[in-house]
Amino acid sequence: MRNPPLSETVIRGAVNKKLPHDSAIKQVSGEAExxxxxxxxxxxxxxxxxxxxxxxxxxLKMDLQAVKSSPGVVxxxxxxxxxxxxxxxxxxxxDPVFAEDIVEYAGQALFVVAANSIQEARAAAKRAExxxxxxxxxxTIDQALAAGSFVxxxxxxxxxxxxxxxxxAPNRLNGRFEIGGQDHFYLEGQIALAYPxxxxxxxxxSSTQHPTEVQHNVAKFLDIPDHSVTVEVRRMGGGxxxxxxQGAWFAAMAALAAKDTGRPAKLRLxxxxxxxxxxxxxxxxxEYNVGYDNDGRLDGIxxxxxxxxxxxxxxxxxxxxxxxxHADNCYYLKDVRITSHRCKTHTVSNTAFRxxxxxxxxxxxxxxxxxxxxxxxxxPLDVRKVNLYGKTDRNVTPYHMTxxxxxxxxxxxxxxxxxxxxxxxxxxxxxxxTSPFLKKGIALTPVKFGISFTTTFLNQAGAxxxxxxxxxxxxxxxxxxxxxxxxxxxxxxxxxxLQIDIERIKITSTRTDKVxxxxxxxxxxxxxxxxxxxxxxxxxxxxxxxxxAADHYNVDRADIIFKPNRxxxxxxTVGFAxxxxxxxxxRVSLSATGYYRTPKIHYDAENYSGRPFYYxxxxxxxxxxxxxxxxxxxxxxxxxxIHDVGKSLNPSxxxxxxxxxFIQGMGWLTTEELYFDEKGLLRTxxxxxxxxxxxxxxxxxxxxxxxxxxxxxxxxxxxSKAVGEPxxxxxxxxxxxLTDAVYSASDYKSFPNLDAPATPECILKAIHELDGKxx
Ligand code: MTE
Ligand code: HPA
Ligand code: MOS
Numbered sequence: 019m020r021n022p023p024l025s026e027t028v029i030r031g032a033v034n035k036k037l038p039h040d041s042a043i044k045q046v047s048g049e050a051e052x053x054x055x056x057x058x059x060x061x062x063x064x065x066x067x068x069x070x071x072x073x074x075x076x077x078l079k080m081d082l083q084a085v086k087s088s089p090g091v092v093x094x095x096x097x098x099x100x101x102x103x104x105x106x107x108x109x110x111x112x113d114p115v116f117a118e119d120i121v122e123y124a125g126q127a128l129f130v131v132a133a134n135s136i137q138e139a140r141a142a143a144k145r146a147e148x149x150x151x152x153x154x155x156x157x158t159i160d161q162a163l164a165a166g167s168f169v170x171x172x173x174x175x176x177x178x179x180x181x182x183x184x185x186x187a188p189n190r191l192n193g194r195f196e197i198g199g200q201d202h203f204y205l206e207g208q209i210a211l212a213y214p215x216x217x218x219x220x221x222x223x224s225s226t227q228h229p230t231e232v233q234h235n236v237a238k239f240l241d242i243p244d245h246s247v248t249v250e251v252r253r254m255g256g257g258x259x260x261x262x263x264q265g266a267w268f269a270a271m272a273a274l275a276a277k278d279t280g281r282p283a284k285l286r287l288x289x290x291x292x293x294x295x296x297x298x299x300x301x302x303x304x305e306y307n308v309g310y311d312n313d314g315r316l317d318g319i320x321x322x323x324x325x326x327x328x329x330x331x332x333x334x335x336x337x338x339x340x341x342x343x344h345a346d347n348c349y350y351l352k353d354v355r356i357t358s359h360r361c362k363t364h365t366v367s368n369t370a371f372r373x374x375x376x377x378x379x380x381x382x383x384x385x386x387x388x389x390x391x392x393x394x395x396x397x398p399l400d401v402r403k404v405n406l407y408g409k410t411d412r413n414v415t416p417y418h419m420t421x422x423x424x425x426x427x428x429x430x431x432x433x434x435x436x437x438x439x440x441x442x443x444x445x446x447x448x449x450x451x452t453s454p455f456l457k458k459g460i461a462l463t464p465v466k467f468g469i470s471f472t473t474t475f476l477n478q479a480g481a482x483x484x485x486x487x488x489x490x491x492x493x494x495x496x497x498x499x500x501x502x503x504x505x506x507x508x509x510x511x512x513x514x515x516l517q518i519d520i521e522r523i524k525i526t527s528t529r530t531d532k533v534x535x536x537x538x539x540x541x542x543x544x545x546x547x548x549x550x551x552x553x554x555x556x557x558x559x560x561x562x563x564x565x566x567a568a569d570h571y572n573v574d575r576a577d578i579i580f581k582p583n584r585x586x587x588x589x590x591t592v593g594f595a596x597x598x599x600x601x602x603x604x605r606v607s608l609s610a611t612g613y614y615r616t617p618k619i620h621y622d623a624e625n626y627s628g629r630p631f632y633y634x635x636x637x638x639x640x641x642x643x644x645x646x647x648x649x650x651x652x653x654x655x656x657x658x659x660i661h662d663v664g665k666s667l668n669p670s671x672x673x674x675x676x677x678x679x680f681i682q683g684m685g686w687l688t689t690e691e692l693y694f695d696e697k698g699l700l701r702t703x704x705x706x707x708x709x710x711x712x713x714x715x716x717x718x719x720x721x722x723x724x725x726x727x728x729x730x731x732x733x734x735x736x737x738s739k740a741v742g743e744p745x746x747x748x749x750x751x752x753x754x755x756l757t758d759a760v761y762s763a764s765d766y767k768s769f770p771n772l773d774a775p776a777t778p779e780c781i782l783k784a785i786h787e788l789d790g791k792x793x
Contacts, residue, residue, distance in 0.1 A: 031510075031513055031514030031515075031517060032509070032510040032511075032513035032514050032520050033510050033511060033513075033514040033667055033736050034665065034666060034667065034668075034669070034736070035510065035668065036668065036669050036670040037506055037510065037520065037668055037670065037671075038506075038670065039501075039503050039506055039671060039674075040505055040506045040509065040525055041253060041499070041505075050253065051252060051253075052206050052209075052225070052252075052253065052254075052255055053206075053209045053210070053211050053223045053224075053225055053251075053286075054206070054209055054284075054286055056211060056223065058284070059282050061281045061282065062281070062282050062283070062284055063092055063093075063132040063133065063134070063275055063276075063279060063281050063282065063283040063284070064132070064133055064134070064135055064136040064138075064139050064283075064284055065130050065131065065132050065133075065139060065271060065272060065275060065283055065284065065285035066130065066131045066133070066136060066139035066140045066142075066143050066285075067127045067128075067129075067130050067143075067268075067271065067285070067287075067291070067295070068085075068127070068128045068129050068130070068131065068143040068146060069124070069125045069126060069127060069128065069291070069294065069295060070117060070121035070123070070124055070125065070126040070127075070128055071124060072121055072124055072150055072152055072155075072697075072698075073121075073122075073123055073124045073155035073157065073364040073365065073697060073698025073699070074120075074121065074122060074123075074152070074153040074154065074155040074156075074364040074698070075120070075121050075150040075151060075152045075153055076119060076120055076150065076151040076153060077117065077118075077119055077120065077121065077128075077148065077149075077150060078149040078150060078151055079147070079148065079149040080096065080128065080129075080146065080147075080148045080149075081146070081147040081148070082094050082096065082129060082146055083147075084142075084145035084146070084147065085129075085131060085142045085143060085145050085146050086142075088131075088133075088138065088141060088142030088145055089138055089141075089142075090133040090134040090135055090138030090139070090142070091131060091132070091133045091138060091139070091142045092132050092133060092134065092279055092281070093131075093132045093275060093278060093279055094129055094130070094131050094132070094142075095116070095129060095130050095132070095271070095274055095275065095278070096116050096128065096129035096130075097114065097115075097116040097117065097118045099274070099278075100115065100116065100239060100274070101239075101240050101241045101274075102237075102238050102239050102240050102241030102242075103238050103239060103241075104116060104118065104239070105235075105238070105239070106235040106236075106239060106266035106267045106269075106270045107235075107263070107330065107331070107332065108228075108231060108262075108263040108266075108332060108333055109331060109332075109333070109335070110169075110170075110330065110331035110332075112169075112330040112331055113267070113330045113332065113367065115127065115239060115267050115270050115271060116128065116129060116130075120153075121150075122329035122330075122364055123328065123329045123364055123365050123366050123367070123698065124294070124365075124697070124698050124699045124700070125291075125294035125295045125366055125700070126295075126329070126366075127267065127271075127295070128146070128148070129143075129146070130271045130274075130275070130285070131143050132275040132279065132283055136286075155364040155697065155698040156362070156363050156364055157363055157364060157365060157694055157696060157697075157698040158326070158363070158694075159301070159302070159303045159324050159325070159326050159361050159363070160303065161363070162324075162326070162361035162362060162363050163303075163324055163359060163361060167361060167362045167363070168359060168360050168361060168362050169327045169328075169330065169331045169334055169360050169361070169362040170331055170334070170335055170360050172357060172358060172359045172360065173338070173339070173342070173357070173358045173626075174355060174356065174357045174358070175342050175354070175355070175356045175358075175416055175417065175626040176354070176355050177351075177352075177353065177354050177355075177416050177418075178318070178352055178353030178354065179318075179353055180318040180319060180320045180353045180354055180355045181318070181320075182318070182353070183309055183317045183318025183352070183353035184307060184308065184309035184317065184318040184319070184320065184353075185309065186309070186317070187309025187310055187311065187317035187318060188310075188311050188312055189309065189310050189311070189312070189390075189393060189394070190307075190308065190309050190310075191306075191307075191308050191310075191386075191389055191390065191393060192305070192306060192307040192308065193305070193306055193385075193389065193771075194303065194304065194305050194306075195303075195304045195305075195306070195381075195382060195385050195773065195774075196301070196302070196303050196304075196773040196774070197301060197302045197303075197304065197378055197381060197382075197773070197774045198301050198686070198690070198691060198692060198773075198774055198775050199298045199299045199300060199301035199326070199368065199692045200298055200299035200371055200685070200686045200690050200692070201293055201298050201299075201690065201692060201708060202256070202257070202258040202259065202260030202261075202296075202298065202371060203256075203690075203708075203710050204254065204255055204256030204257060204258055204260055204261070204500075205255040205256050206225055206254060206255025206256060207225075207286065207287045207288065207289060207291075207292040208225060208260075208261070208264070208265055208268050208286075208287045208292055208295075208296060209224075209225045209268070209284070209285065209286040209287070210222055210223065210224045210225070210265065210268045210269040210271070210272040210273075210284070210285050211223040211224075211272060211282065211283070211284045211285075212269070212272035212273040212275065212276035212277075212282065212283050212284075213276060213282045214276045214277055214279075214280050214281070214282070215248075217246065218242060218246065218277060219242070219246040219247070219248070220236065220240070220242075220246070220247055220248075220273045220276055220277050221248045221250065222236060222247065222248070222249050222250070222269050222272065222273050223249075223250050223251065224249050224250075224251055224265050224266075224268075224269040225251060225254045225255070225257075225261055225265055226249070226251055226254070226257075226261050226265040226266070226269070226498070227254070227257045227259075227261045227262045227265075227498050227500060227538045227539045227540055228261075228262055228263065228265075228266075228498075228536075228537075228538035228539070228540070229249040229250070229251055229496075229498065229528055229529070229530050229536065230249070230496070230530055230534070230535055230536045230537070231263065231266060231538065232249045232265060232266045232269045233247045233248070233249040233530045235266040235269070235270055236249070236266070236269055236270050236273045239270040239273070239274065240270075240273060240274060240277055244530075247273070247530070248529060248530055248531045249269070249529070249530045250527050250528065250529045250530075251498055251527060251528050252499070252526075252527035252528075253498075253499040253500065253501070253527075254498065254499070254500040254501070255500075255501070256500055256501055257498070257500035257501075257539075258371060258372050258500070258682070259299075259369065259370030259371040259372055259374065259540065260296060260297070260298075260369065260370070260371065261500070262333065262369065262370040262538045262540050263332055263333060263369055263370065263538075264296045264297055264332075264367075264369055268285045268287070271285055272284065272285045289703075289704055289705070290703045290704050293700065293702075293703035293704065293708070294366070294700050294703050295366065296366065296369075297328060297332060297366050297367045297368045297369035298366070298368055298369070298371065298692060299368065299371035299686070300325040300326055300327065300334070300337060300338075300368045300371075300375065300378065301325065301326050301368075301692070302323055302324065302325045302326075302341075302378045302382075303324045304321065304322065304323055304324075304378070304382045305321070305322040306319065306320070306321050306322075306382065306385075306386055307319070307320040308320075308386055308390070310390050312394065313394075313401075313404050314387075314390045314391060314394050314396055314400065314401035314404055314405070315404045315405055316349065316350075316351060316352070316386075316390075316405055317352070317353065318352070318353040318354070319351055319353070319354050319355075319386070320354075320355045320357075321345055321354075321355070321356045321357065321382060322357045322359070323338070323341050323342070323345070323356065323357065323358045323359065323378070323379070323382070324358075324359040324361055325337075325338055325341070325358075325359070325360060325361060325368070325375075325378070326361055326363050326365065326368060327360050327361055327362060327363070327367065327368055328362075328363055328365045328366050328367035328368045329362065329363070329364060329365065329366070329367050330367040331360075331367075332367045332368065332369050333369055333370050333374075334360050334367075334368065335360070336374070336375075336471075336472055336473055337368075337369075337370065337374050337375035338358045338360050338375055339358075339375070339472055339623070340373075340374045340375035340376050340379070340468075340472060341358060341375040341376065341378050341379040342356045342358055342379065342416075342417075342626065343376070343379070343415075343417060343468055343472065343630065343631075344375070344376035344377075344379035344380050344466075344467070344468070345379035345380070345382060345383055345416075346379075346383065346415055346416055346466075347379075347380040347383045347384065347464065347465070347466055348402075348405075348406055348407060348424075348426040348464045348465070348466045348636075349383060349387075349402070349405040349406060349407065350405060350406070350407050350408065350412040350413070350414075351383075351416050352412075354416045356416065363698075364698050365694055365698055365700075366700070370540060372679065372682060372683075372742070372743050372746045373467075373683075373743050373746045373747055374540070374541065374743065376467060376468075376743070376747065377683065377686070377746060377747050377750070380465070380747050380750060381687075381747075381750050381753065381774065384463055384750050384753075384754055385757075387401050387402050387405065388461075388754055388757055388758075388769070389769050392761065392766075392769040393769075397443065398461060398462075398754070398758075399430075399434070399439065399462050402430075402462075402463075402464065403427075403430070406424075406426055406427055406430075406464075407421045407424050407426070407466075408424075409424060416626070417626045417627060417628070417630065418626075418627045418628065419628065419629045419630065419631065421466075421634065422731065423633050423634055423730075423731045423732075424466075424634075424636075425636050425662055425725070425727075425728070426464045426466060426636050426638070428727070429464065429636055429637065429638045429660050429662060429725055430462065430464055430638050432660055432725075433462065433638045433639075433640060433658060433659075433660045434462060434640075436658065436660070436721075437462070437640040437658035437721070439460070439462055439640055442460055442642065443460050446458040446459065446460050446642070446762075447762075450762040455646060455647050455648050456644055456645070456646055456647070457644070457645050457647055457759045457760070457762045457763050458642065458643065458644050458645075458759055458762070459642070459643045459644075459645070459754075459755045459756060459757065459758030459759030459760070459761065459762060460640065460641070460642045460643075460755050460758060461640070461641055461751050461752075461754030461755040461757070461758055462638060462639070462640045462751060463638065463639060463641075463748070463750050463751035463754050464636070464637070464638040465635075465636060465637045465638065465639075465661075465744055465745075465747045465748055465750075466634045466635070466636050467542075467634060467635045467636075467743060467744040467747060468630060468631030468634055469541070469542055469543060469546065469631055469632055469633055469634065469635055469739065469740045470541065470543060470616055470619050470630060470631045470632045471537065471540070471541045471543065472541075472621065472630045472631075474619055474620065474621055474630070476537040476538070476541070477537070477543065477547065477615060477616035477619060477632075478537065478547070478613070478614065478615045478616070479495065479496050479497070479536065479537065479547035479548045479550070479551040479613070479614050480495065480496050480533040480534070480535070480536060480551050480611060480612065480613050480614075481493070481494065481495035481496070481508075481533060481548060481551035481552040481554070481555045481611065481612040481613075482494040482495070482532050482533050482555065482609075482610075482611050482612075483512065483552065483555040483556055483559060483609065483610050483611075483612065484608065484609045485516075485559055485598055485608040485609070486598075486608070487595075487598060487599050487602050487608075488595055489518070489522060489593070489594050489595025489596075489598050489599075490522050490523075490524065491512065491516070491518065491522055491523045491524065492523075492524045492526060493508065493509055493512055493523050493524065493525055493526065493552060494526050494528070494529070494532045494533060495508055495528070495533055495548040495551055495552050495612075496528065496533040496536030496537070496539075496548060496551070497528065497536075497539045497544040497545075497547070497548035498528045498539040498544075499528075500539070502544065502671075502675060502742050503668060503671035503674065503675070504539065504544040504545055504548065505525045506520075506525070506668060506671065507545040507549060507667045507668055507671065508545065508548050508549050508552045509523045509525055510667060510668060511549045511552055511553050511556075511667070511735060511736070512552050512553070512555075512556045514736075515553055515556035515557060515560060516556055516559070516560060516580065516594070517580040517581060517582055517583065517594070518582075518583055518594055519582075519583060522594075533611075541740075541743075542635075542740035542741065542742035542743040542744065543616075543740055544740075544742065545667060545735065545738070545740065546616070546632075546734055546735055546738075546740050547614055547616065548614075549667070549735035549736075549738075550612075550614035550734075550735050551612040551613055551614040552612055553612065553735065554612030554613060554614060555610045555611055555612030556610075556612070557612075558610035558612065559608060559609075559610050560580065562601070562606050562607065562608075562610075563585070563597060563598070563601055563606070564578050566597075566600070566601045566604060566606045567585065567587050567592075567597060570600065570604065571587045571588060571590065573587055573588035574588075585597050616632050617632070617733075618632060618732070619631065619632055632732055632734070633730060633731065633732045633734070633739065635662060635663070635739045635740055635741070635744040636661075636662040636725070636744075637659065637660065637661035637662055637676075637725070637744055637745060637748055638659070638660055638661075638748070638751075639657060639658065639659045639680065639748035639749070639750075639751040639752075640656075640657070640658045640659075640751060641654055641656070641657050641717075641749075641751040641752040641754070641755040642654070642655050642656040642657075642755055643655065643752065643755040643756045643758070643759050644759065645756065645759045645760065645763075645781055647763050647785050649778060649782070650777070650778030650779060650780070650781040650782030650783075650785070651778050652688065652756055652759070652776065652778065652781055653715075654684060654688070654715075654717045654752045654755065654756075655717055655718055655719065656717055656718065656719035656720075657680065657717045657719070657720050657721070657722075657751075657752070658719075658721045658722075659676060659680065659721065659722045659723070659745070659748055660723055660724075660725050661676045661722070661723075661724060661725060661741075661744070661745055661748065662724070662725040662728040662739060663724050663725070663728060663738060663739045663740075663741045664728045664729055664730035664734065664737050664738045664739035665728065665729055665730070665736060665737040665738050666724055666728075666738060667735065667736060667738045669724055672724060672741045673722055673724065675741045675742060675745060676722050676724075676741070676745040676748075677720070677722060677745075678745075679741075679742075679743065679744070679745030679746040679747075679748070679749075680722075680745050680746070680748050680749050681711050681715070681716060681749075682711075682746055682749075683745075683746040683747060683748065683749025683750070683752070684711060684715070684749040684752045685709075685710050685711040685715075686746075686749065686774070686775065687749055687750070687752060687753040687756075687774050687775050687776060688711075688715075688752065688753075688756070688775055688776055688777070689709040689710070689711065689715070689775060689777060690708060690709060690710060690775055691708070691709075691775050691777055692708070693707075753772075753774055753776060756772065756776045756781065757770060757772050757776075760772055760781055760784050760785060760788070763785050763788055764788040768788045770784040770785070770787070770788055771784055771787055772784040
């Protein structure tokens with residue numbers, strides 16, 4: 019009997035279709051349920067977290083008597099009330115949920131008040147009597163570097179002999195570049211709702227990208243086994259990395275209150291508290307020392323990256339590693355040193371944010387490309403081109419991984435043509451000659467982004483699939499939905515596998531009691547990994563159905579073909595639900611788990627050597643900008659993008675990710691400015707002072723397309739590529755275009771020292787510095 023691979027029997031299906039997000043209608047109508055929408059039980063406790071007003075201080079005395087006796091207060095908890103371990107960190111064990119003797123950032127949690135209303139909880143918290151001894155606070159990266167203050171040891175990647183290569187190069191340059199952080203500004207803030215259950219168990223609804231880590235942290239905090247904690251999330255109102263680790267603090271507090279009082283407990287941060295209390299994208303100070311030839315090709319490069327990690331390690335090790343892994347972007351760095359300092363400051367612990375350190379590495383090398391072009395009087399695109407990775411040589415990354423799927427040259431060529439880059443660049447130069455105050459700029463910048471968790475063991479996923487006897491299907495997997503469209507993509511994979519309509523599949527909330535020991539939905543690998551895991555589960559059930567049908571109808575299994583909602587079994591045709599029922603009555607299991615581990619990856623973290631990534635995602639963008647040299651005001655007027663998602667699982671969702679990623683990246687590099695004062699207090703903690711992009715900031719002309727010839731060379735789910743993070747970095751082109759516009763203010767004679775974000779103030783400062791400065 020022939021035993022065909024299952025994929026051969028797939029006729030057509032839901033994959034590659036432009037299906038809408040499963041929650042799209044519910045989200046616009048308001049029916050989509052977020053945690054704060056869950057109907058409140060009548061005995062619900064409301065929690066409010068009291069925060070440290072100092073960035074660094076010793077707690078001399080904390081008297082909470084008055085808080086406890088305030089009206090409506092049911093319980094108050096601080097570090098002394100933790101039954102287990104007072105920590106909710108991802109890796110290092112250094113994130114106390116409640117401060118102990120010392121506070122290390124302004125906004126750090128001191129204690130939590132559980133009251134009958136949030137107003138009562140807030141009012142009570144103010145009545146604490148606390149005495150501090152203020153200590154010196156290290157706020158900036160430079161202060162931490164000077165003090166030798168780090169959350170972990172510095173790291174260096176070295177290949178070849180960069181000193182020698184730089185010193186013997188025909189041309190050299192060096193510089194310093196500062197890059198700001200970014201608040202996640204998810205629409206739904208951090209929130210947890212905990213229910214007490216029998217046997218001292220807890221059920222926690224947590225807005226988290228990482229239910230398993232929340233489960234483990236809550237269990238450890240309460241000193242109960244993992245099996246006594248269930249964490250559930252149907253969807254987040256955005257995560258962007260900000261809910262990869264830090265939601266655990268609030269889940270732990272809510273769980274403690276619920277378990278201790280026997281009443282459900284909700285903790286929801288308001289916007290200001292969320293911005294003050296939770297970590298952001300790492301800001302960086304970068305130094306570079308470069309040698310290059312007369313074509314602009316790099317001979318040697320020495321980068322020093324220093325990031326502000328804040329008070330604890332959080333994910334800073336992996337984030338700063340990813341900076342190192344992306345300091346090449348699409349370019350071959352032969353002789354290279356990359357030093358990475360992970361600075362400990364008395365500010366909130368910075369965390370994952372879309373791109374995960376990659377964007378900061380990439381913008382650094384793009385800055386170098388622009389500066390080389392200026393020195394040689396060349397078009398920056400020509401300098402970029404001579405530095406691109408080769409296909410057969412010059413194709414090994416500084417971490418010794420061979421780039422086998424390089425499509426950057428093709429994408430760049432196509433985009434250059436489609437966007438009319440050369441003609442527009444000439445026209446812009448002409449415009450600038452005759453326009454005294456308004457200046458335009460343009461830049462084409464490519465993106466290469468490594469896909470996989472660099473922490474190799476995280477590259478695994480699980481799924482759970484039930485087929486009920488009416489032919490409807492329940493789909494569950496370890497991935498979480500944060501708006502990125504993961505759930506519809508995974509449902510499409512299952513629909514395709516079973517050849518059923520997508521409507522038959524129930525997309526369900528992520529729960530630690532359904533699929534255990536999951537990784538965070540992060541590193542853009544959600545659909546890659548959960549898609550494969552769900553496919554594996556569907557294939558198990560399909561295989562059982564085929565085996566059953568072959569026996570039951572006595573036909574060759576090669577003659578059993580899954581067609582849309584029905585199965586051809588030899589001469590007969592049976593509906594999907596009918597076959598499922600028959601299988602049930604013949605005692606065939608209709609439930610299966612699926613599991614996936616990413617193949618081929620291995621990596622030695624000590625030596626920065628191996629294959630940390632399964633593959634790379636590519637894209638390129640051309641941005642055009644206009645600035646007012648009198649005010650610094652600026653606008654990105656036109657953007658053209660070609661982005662590679664392999665064979666798209668869902669082109670509508672993918673284009674949404676490209677657009678959203680670009681705009682979020684543009685916000686990071688243009689308008690979003692985090693300002694910590696000299697005492698370490700965050701002064702920009704609401705939309706009044708922190709400006710995310712608005713609809714009017716969207717470029718008037720915004721042409722996006724998916725790379726048509728895109729196909730993953732690896733065996734990814736249906737040959738697709740991850741899309742969550744990579745497009746974020748397309749926005750580097752917007753920054754490069756602004757740089758070009760500022761550059762023109764010196765008649766292209768002085769390269770501007772433009773830092774990010776390029777706010778109007780920053781642009782004006784760079785223009786003023788140009789006066790009299792010719793490099
Ligand atoms: N898109 C939306 N709408 N909301 C989000 O929170 N997070 C981004 C990206 N796209 C995010 C998003 C980040 S940081 C990651 S890692 C990926 O989605 C995670 O989802 P995926 O792996 O399923 O792409
Ligand atoms: N990306 C996102 N989250 C992570 C990673 C990564 O590479 N490694 C560990 N957590
Ligand atoms: Mo995304 S920063 O990996 O959550």
